[in-house]
Amino acid sequence: MDEQARSILQRIIKKTPSKRLETIIRSWNCLSEDQLHSLNYSQPKWLFLENLVSRCEENRVSLKDVTKLEMIYHIHNPNQGTWHACQLFQAEDDALSVHFTQFRESFIAHLEDVVQHVSVGMKKLEDGAIWVRIAWGDNFRKPNHLKPTYLVHYLQSSYVFIHNVTPKHRPFLYQALVLATRHVSIKECHLSSRSLTAMRDLLMKQYQQVFPTNQERTLKERNAPPSHPNIEREHAESSEGRHQMACEAFGCGVLPKLETAVYKLETRYRGNSNNTLNDGDELFRGVVKFSSKNILESLRHCVSTGMAEGPVTPLLSSITQKGRNYFVITDKVSGATASQTPAPKA
Amino acid sequence: KKNMLDFFILGLFISPGSAVNTPVRRPVTRRSKSYGRSCVEPPSLFWQTPGHLTTLGHRIPTSRRAAKSHNITEKVDPEQVALLLDGEWKLSYVTPLFLFRHTQLKLYSKRLAAFIIAEKQQGVAVEVGLEAGFRVSFSAVLGMAETEEDAETISSRPVFGADGSKPVWQGWLTCVNGDPEYLRSLPPDFTSLPLFCSRGAESLSALVKSWFQRTFDCSFGALGLSSSTLHWLAALWTGCHPAAGIRYLKLGWTMPTQPPLDIEYSVDPQDAWELWNSVHKEDGADERISVDEVQSFINGLETHFFRHFKIYLSSGTLTKVSTALGSAHHHGKIKVITINSDYISTVLTLLTECALLKTPV
Known part of the structure; x- marks a missing residue:
């Protein structure tokens, strides 16, 4: 077992809680049943590692095998590290018929065309997700397995989730992806999170959405003068209206666990009318960052309790509508009273 | 290695013409502990329970001096300023200290050290396993006082551990531009250093506070920032x-x-x-x-x-x-960056005022 394999193994053992070690090592399938039984998972990690290494050496476990264990670790912990979402555009006619084997062969072949030393591991899960691990090298160096890139793609979907890719390797990765999935182009979604599942659920709309069916009624009610003498009921109705509005914007029930949303404001100052800053064309620059354990649920609560004024601003509803959590906000060019439009990062 | 048990550091810096006015000791009849400075005030105030705002309550300033670059390092030892500023501090307010003497810092260092050792030996408040060897140093940072009435800043650092170079706990008390009327109204033998900043183990903060409470008949409270x-x-x-x-x-x-x-x-x-x-x-x-x-x-x-x-x-x-x-x-935490120490007095003036406002009568 070489130094690289050992340090990868050490890293995995260190990061995995003791009670989950067995599950991970069992699903690795590299040790025999006897060997699995001989390991004591409650040992101190350093001692456990020594024992594990000696078992691995008995079985002549290779570096490639250890990278498989790392992949299992990441599959079991999809909510670690920062993931970025990308979207594929302009599908070719045969894009829908790409299957796993075809994708794998084509992806690896295209990557090897441009990078001489590259090591790719790929695994398809039951839910249809394809997990890819890429260790990059170059013309002179062997792949560095200590800094692998991970990517997750669901075939026939247009989204790809990428973890830990350097700007140097990004073009190679994009090209191989576009060609292997039979698309023409790929773009960043401006959505990033520590939670892969949250991003997937948000982009693939795997949460309970509420569609504006009674928009007209709500609007009419909002504008109508208070006709009913029963104020209690009126309050209940308006809070119901707010709740409806909040759910339309952010969804209903349990929502994808997105932790942050960032807005870069490059708009003109809009404050008090008597303020001299209003006259200037100067921008009032700033960055607003929302963070919470689950910002979608926080924002929904914020709107439905009246801490935010309705209707929900497109800036906030764009998180779900456009599946993004990074926005650059600029003024619309035409008209002095223009409202903000979430515009993509330049 | 030196035996830290009987090794104390005292840093006392006195600049000529400083504003320290150590009050002349006068016999004062001391009363019940918790009333602090109210003991010589008229009975009407005397019977107010702790927790009432001071007379400052209705005099929150509606304007302040703008922060001016105020080269503090000319007046104060730069090392001391660095000590006061570097890092994040937890804020508390302190009621006026009774019979506090700027001239007895050395004695206070010894007493505080002895107190901490005694408390540790009781097996309370400090985590087990810490070496008993430590030293406490009290110092007066002169030149921080902005007006005649301000008492000079006091800092204190018990130093634990064998190497002795890195303090385990630091704290300081100060009064910068305190409300002059209030300070003048204090009875003699009381020194107002209303702002207490500390960093280090919570258990040590508690020990230091309890020593101050016993020694100077004062009380501490958390100072949140509104x-x-x-x-x-x-x-x-x-x-x-x-x-x-x-x-x-x-x-x-x-x-x-x-x-x-x-x-x-x-x-x-x-x-x-x-x-x-x-x-x-x-x-x-x-x-x-x-x-x-x-x-x-x-x-x-x-x-x-x-x-x-x-x-x-x-x-x-x-x-x-x-x-x-x-x-x-x-929550009452503040950080002032050392390189911009010029603006510290503005910030400390504001914090002194907050601390005075919080101080119960």
Whole structure:
């Protein structure tokens, strides 16, 4: 077992809680049943590692095998590290018929065309997700397995989730992806999170959405003068209206666990009318960052309790509508009273 | 290695013509512990329970001096300033100290060290396993006092551990530009150093506080920073931008949503300053900032935010203000960056005032 394999193994053992070690090592399938039984998972990690290494050496476990264990670790912990979402555009006619084997062969072949030393591991899960691990090298160096890139793609979907890719390797990765999935182009979604599942659920709309069916009624009610003498009921109705509005914007029930949303404001100052800053064309620059354990649920609560004024601003509803959590906000060019439009990062 | 048990460091710096007025000792009849300075006041005040605001309560200043570069290092030993500023401090208020003498710091060092050892040997309050070897150093940082009435800053650092180089706990007491009327109204033998800043293990903070309480008949309380204090700091720091370069103005709110939502608004320094400049009227020599200016500055920022996100920030709590000059948290934590120590006295004036306002009668 070489130094690289050992340090990868050490890293995995260190990061995995003791009670989950067995599950991970069992699903690795590299040790025999006897060997699995001989390991004591409650040992101190350093001692456990020594024992594990000696078992691995008995079985002549290779570096490639250890990278498989790392992949299992990441599959079991999809909510670690920062993931970025990308979207594929302009599908070719045969894009829908790409299957796993075809994708794998084509992806690896295209990557090897441009990078001489590259090591790719790929695994398809039951839910249809394809997990890819890429260790990059170059013309002179062997792949560095200590800094692998991970990517997750669901075939026939247009989204790809990428973890830990350097700007140097990004073009190679994009090209191989576009060609292997039979698309023409790929773009960043401006959505990033520590939670892969949250991003997937948000982009693939795997949460309970509420569609504006009674928009007209709500609007009419909002504008109508208070006709009913029963104020209690009126309050209940308006809070119901707010709740409806909040759910339309952010969804209903349990929502994808997105932790942050960032807005870069490059708009003109809009404050008090008597303020001299209003006259200037100067921008009032700033960055607003929302963070919470689950910002979608926080924002929904914020709107439905009246801490935010309705209707929900497109800036906030764009998180779900456009599946993004990074926005650059600029003024619309035409008209002095223009409202903000979430515009993509330049 | 030296045996730290009987090794104490005393740092006492006295500059000529300093404002220290060690009161002449006079026999005073001492009464029950918890009433602090109220013991010689008229009975009407005397019977007020602790917890009432002081007479300062209805005199919160509506204007302040703008932060001016005030080269503090000319008056104060730069090393001492660095010691006071570097890092983040937890704030508390202290009621006036009874029979505190600036001349007896050496004695206090010894007594505090002995007290901590004694408490440790009882097996309470300090984690087991810490070496008994440590030293306490008390020092007076002279030159921090801005007016005749201000007592000089005191800092204290018990130093634990074998190497002795890195203090395990640090704390200091200060009074900068304290309300002169209040300070003059104090009976003799009381010294007001209302602002107590500490950092280090909570258990040690508790020990030091309890020693002060026993020795000087004072009491401590947590000093949170209200949103209006944070507003002042935001405005004071922003006003410093042309001279010091604040790099950013960051305001943080927490909204009471489920789950709680944190909003951090970071404003471009130049744009923040321009907004400040548009609400702040320069009035020549005596540069003052009024509470209305501070309010309209903050309103201006909040309105701009509201126009974008339609969220009422007023339903949340302002929790944090920070610039490159420092940061302040509403839980009562403050950080002032050493390289910009010039503006420290402005900040300390504000904090002294907060501490005085909190001090129960």
